[in-house]
Amino acid sequence: MSVLHEYAADLTQATLPLNGGPAGPMTRFDEVIGPEGTLRPAWKGLASAAVTLTQTEVARLVREIASTLADDGVTYAHRGGPRPWRLDPLPLVFDAASWSRIEVGLAQRAELLNAIMTDLYGDQRLLSEGVIPAPAVFAHPGFVRAIARPSVADPHPLLLTGTDLGRDADGEWRVLADRVQAPSGLGYAMENRLVISRLLPDLYHEADLHRIDPYFVVLRDALLQCAPSDDPDPRVVVLSPGTHSETAYDQAFIATTLGFPLVQGDDLVVHDGSVWIKPPRWPHAKPVDRVDVILRRVDAEWCDPLELRGNSQLGVAGLVEAVRRGTVHVVNGIGAGVLENPALLPFLPAACERLLGEQLRLPATPAWWCGDRDGLERVLSQLRRDPEAIIVRTLDGVSAGDDLTPDELAVRIRAHPYRYVGLARLPLSQAPVWRSGGVAEARPLVLRAFSVRYGSAYRTLAGGMATARDDDGVPHTKDVWVLKSDPSEPDQGLPGPSPLAMVPSIPALAPRALADMFWAGRYAERAEDLLRLVVSTQGLLERDGRRAASAAWALQGILQRLSGTRWMSSADELRSLLVDADRAGSAAHALAGMRGALEGVRDQLSGDTWRVFSIADRAMEAARDSTHPPQIAESAERMLSGILSLYGVTSNMIRDTGWHMIEAGRYLERALQLCILLEATTSTDAAGAADRQVLDGVLLAAESLVTHRRRYRGYGRTRSIFDLLLKDLDNPRSLAFALEQVKVHLEAMPDSTGSTRPERLRDALGEALEAVDVAGLSAETDGRRPALAEFLAESAKSLRRLADAIAELHFEGGPPAVQMSSLALVEEMGRA
Structure with missing residues (x-):
């Protein structure tokens, strides 16, 4: 029996109850199966597949x-940490007629929201005429007074909107919430579509649905x-809170797909009233890359520590003033968060008639603002009669009654009624969510839809993202398919984008991005070299004999120098070196x-980059689950193959400053x-046998064993080994080759002149290496090679000094931000 037949059969029995009541057949509107147990009209055309x-x-x-999403590195931060993104195999499907009603209402x-925002930050007619109560607006933390003046009001502050929708008891779609502060989810929606189209090609091609790609072109x-x-x-950037944001992947996907740089607040600077990408050595260097448009994913209160939240490390000091001057356009406009205020919901029908002269087409869930006498009585009455049928939220959308009894919540509401809003709890519709065993579970879902202002009108994405949540709150998402009314209908019903002048552009990278790439190269090489050393050590441990054990002990000493000593067995020690991220x-x-x-520069990278980590994660999991020593070498080799594949990805990068920094760090x-x-x-x-084992292990760890065997013969080869690993410019694993490559990549940086401190330090290293006598390094005295030890110690010290100099020249973007309280600021002004 097919899974849909089984699901339909289950719906004739007990399913999810409405409003916490007793379970019964078909207690929710089901998005796949109708009341008669047959497929909904939108699904009938897909029945054969x-x-x-x-x-x-x-x-x-x-x-x-799950495997594909892991390979793509798709995550969502939930309750303090990143979690794998979850996508259900079967989409939420709409026919053209059903979607048309939603589309018109969303546009x-x-x-309407654009007009309301323009009014609230401009003439404020809605407030003066009492269409919207002033306390409901001014008490909301999203209202930004710094830009509330008619002289600087933006007529089009909303470019992109997100809207959460759910079905009521009659199966009609209602608005649950507006997402206009910094709408998220469009990148996840596109990722969902890419995965489903790849893994369900028959179903995808049988459906005559709207493709999403044209929507991104128009955006x-x-x-x-x-x-x-x-x-x-014009220069457009995507402003992100950083890699710890819960939707960091979504932000990076948008930036990558649109071809705009992904920046953080510290990457930008306001100078002469305009926003610029911060150059290295700011403020001593003059900025040259002005920013015209900022697609922000940072909430407004964090956008400017000068005029908004003073302790913010996410924003750009002076951004509000640049907005007031009109030198930069912020999307969506600073202050859009006030539109997410649930207290506005009861007043939107009247506002729509006042501003647009129309009836509101897409109603919201019933809501009552407690600052209004009738609304307060309605909410308190509902709390007494049926508290499960109502949700009480504060103006900023936070649930207010999770840890309170209805009576305690009523007391709190009476104390400050204007701070609270009551919303009817909708039953929501349900759809099947499939588990790993192929068993379906009906879960209530919410639809997130998107609209973009293009030209003079808003265009709604024919698609979106549906979300069903587990009991633990982790979302399971579904792709949203909107079927065409006619196969000849253009995708998204959108006209082609307007022609733009083709102007070659090389986006500048901020110092923070250059530092991330430099360290990505260093960490990649560090992981590769340690993995090679683990493989070499494990290979020696598997051999019999005192000499092999002595050589393995020597290599373990190097591993312990790199990562500290844990005093474990050799197998546990090597396993720890593979899997212990805290070490x-x-x-x-x-x-x-x-x-x-790499997360910080995800917009610069190919999607293939993240398969490196997927491969490594699976290899580490195998190493954790196995106590068999050969598994250590096998896992290390699998992790190593992942690292090596990264070099194939970076080799196809454009040769810009970011690529040169990756290679310099590497x-x-x-x-x-x-x-x-x-x-x-x-x-x-004394015998020299163990020494030969050590030398072989070193050659193997340096990936030069085969090269040495081909180029040199015989066992009296200590000098030849040092020559190959130190001075051979034809050996990519030699010190001379590495230093030469560092020189090449430093010279390619815009701030390099041939005489900067990093270049001078690198030249000094090269000269020292060129002057060294390999025979002298090979000389032994009392069981040691003192000249070699001294040379290696000095070289390592010089390399660390070189790394610091590179950071100082190329990564420094001015002094770090300093938080100043209002009292400290007053005292500072008084001293001045």
Whole structure:
């Protein structure tokens, strides 16, 4: 039996109850199965492909979707940490007629919200005429007084809107909430579509649905057109709170897809009333890349520490003044968060008639503002009669009664009634969510839809993202399919984007982004070198004999120098070096550092980059689950193959400053790791046999064993090994080759002149290496090679000094931000 037949059969039995009441058949509107137990009209056209899906096939799809999302690095931060993104195999499907009613209502709502925001920050007619009560607006934390003046009011502050929808008891869609502060989810919606179309090709191609791609083209065009200047090449950036944001992936996806730089607050600076990408060595260097449009994903109160929230580290000091001057356009406008105020919901029908002269087409869930006498009595009465049928929220949308009894909540509301809003609890519709075993569970869902202002009108995305939540609150998402009324209908019903002048542009990278790329290269090389050392050590441990054990002990000494000593068995020690992310110097720690650095520049990278971490995560999981020593080497080799694939990805990057920084970091770290690795050869033994084992291990860890065998013969080869690893410019693993590459990449940086301190330090290192006598380094005295030990120590110290100099020249973006309380600011002004 197919999964849809089983699901339909289950719906004739007990399903999810309405409003916490007793369970019964078909207690919710089901998005797939109608009351008669047959497919809904939108699904009937897909029946030939959908009905044949079996439980085994769906279980396979669930696994493949999870694997694909992991390979793409799709995450969502929930309750303090990133979690894997969850996507259900079967979409939420609308036919053209059903979607048309939603589409018209969403376009009107976006136009209404834009008009309300323009009025609230301009003439404030709605407030003066009593259409919207002033306390409901001024008490909301999203109302930004700093821009509330008619002289600077933006006529089009809303470019992109998000709207959460749910069905009421009659199956009609109602607005649950407006998401206009910094609408999220459009990137996730596109990712969902990409995955489903790839893994369900038969169902996807059988459906004559609207593709999403044209919507992103129009969004990009709309952002470029709202630039305040006439520059033929306007600069647009996506302002992100950073990699710890719960929707960091969504922000990076949008930036990458639109082709705009992903920046953080510290990457920008306001100078002469305009916003610029901060240059290295600011404020001593003059900025050259002006920003015209900011698509912000930072909430308004954090956008400017000068005029808004003073302790913000996420915004740009002076941004509000730049907005007032009209030198930069912020999307959505600063202050849009006031429109997310649930207290506005009861007054939107009247506002729509006042501003647009129309009836509101898409109603919201019934809501009552407690600052109004009738609204207060309605909410208090509902709390006494049926508290489960109402949700009480504060003006900022936070649930107010989760930890209170109805009586306690009523007391709190009476104390400050204007702070609270009551909303009817909708039953919501349900749809099947499939588990890993291919078993469906009906869950209530919410639809998030999007609209963008393009030209003179708002266009609604034919699609979106549906979300059903587990009992633990973790979202399961569904792709949203809107079927065409006619196969010839253009995707999204959108006209082609307006032509723009083709102006070649090389986006500048802020110092923070350059630092992230530099450290990504260093962490990648650090992980690779440690993994090679683990493989070499494990190989020696698997051999019999005292000499192999002695050589393994020497290499373990290097590993412990890199990551500290844990006093465990050799197998546990090596396993810890693979999987313990809290252990500084371990492969897991290096990979975590690389992931963190690359997350900050995700817009610069190919999607293939994230498969590196997916491969490594699976290998580490295998190492954790197995106590078998050979599994250590196998997991290390799998992790190593993932790291090596990263070099294939970066080799296809454009040769801009970011790529040069990745390569500079990579080769600087290779040189440093080689110096540490060669320390294993500074001690010798009298017989020389164990010394040969150590040298072989070092060659293997440096990926030069085969090269050495091909180029040199015989066992009296200590000098040849040092020559190959230190001075051979044809060996990519040698110190000389690494230093030469560092030189090449530093010279390519805009701030390099040939005589900067990093270049001078690198030249000094090269000269010292060129002057060294390999025979002298190979000389032994009392079981040691003192000249080699001294040379390696000095080289490592110089390399660390070089890394600091690179950071000082290329990554410093001025002094760090300093928080000043209002009292401290007054005292500082008094002293002045």
